[in-house]
Amino acid sequence: MKRFILFAAAMGIGVTAATAEPVSPMQVVFTDGAVEESLTGVAGDPVAGRDVFANRKLGNCLACHMNExxxxxxxxxxxxxxxxGVxxxxxxxxxxxxxxxxxxMFPxxxxxxxxxxxxxxxxxxKFEGKTILSAQQVEDVVAYLQTLTYE
Structure with missing residues (x-):
């Protein structure tokens, strides 16, 4: 799979979340709370991330955070x-x-x-062995959060 992704990138072929192998939840590498490497190798979609952010059955971020x-x-x-401004x-x-x-990051x-x-x-x-968000949804939320700057 990794060879395919590298080949696809070299050939200019788009790699989608469906073709990339995500990092498993228990293999995510944290350094001082940060995760340097993408969980999927696929860029996050800020529009999809915005939807996850407010979806009450997924991120439900608005339940705890204000967001203009x-x-x-x-x-x-x-x-x-x-x-x-995050x-x-x-x-x-x-x-x-x-x-x-x-x-x-915040124990x-x-x-x-x-x-x-x-x-x-x-x-x-029914929740054993499952994550709240998929690896790509995490990347999408991060891409959305990157759009939240002070204006």
Whole structure:
């Protein structure tokens, strides 16, 4: 698979999330809470990431974070920091680490680990071995967060 991706890139052929092998949740490498390498090898889509950010069955980020980009939505949370200007406060690697498993950077946070599938206590059977977000959804959310700058 990796040879195909390298060959495709060299030939200028687009590689989609469907052809890339994501890093498994338990093999993600954190350095001081940051994740330098993409989880998929495929660029994140900020439009898809925006949708995941507000989707109450996926990211549900608005439940805890205010975000002026979603001003049309009511009931933004105030538990987490505001997302306005987040791209200027954190690097791409730091944002990826925070979204994948925020506890690697902030050990006492209540933010869930969106790309972790083991090590929980009292997990419902239907959620055992599953992540909240896919690797590509993490990359998409990170791409969206990178668009949130102060204007």
């Amino acid at each position: 980009d979603w001003s049309e939505q009511s009931f933004h949370g105030e538990v987490g920091p505001p997302m306005d 791209a200027e406060r954190w690097s791409t690697a730091e944002l990826r680490g925070i979204v994948a498993n925020s506890k690697e 006492n946070t209540i933010m869930p680990s969106f790309y972790r599938n083991a090590g929980y206590t009292r997990t419902l059977k």
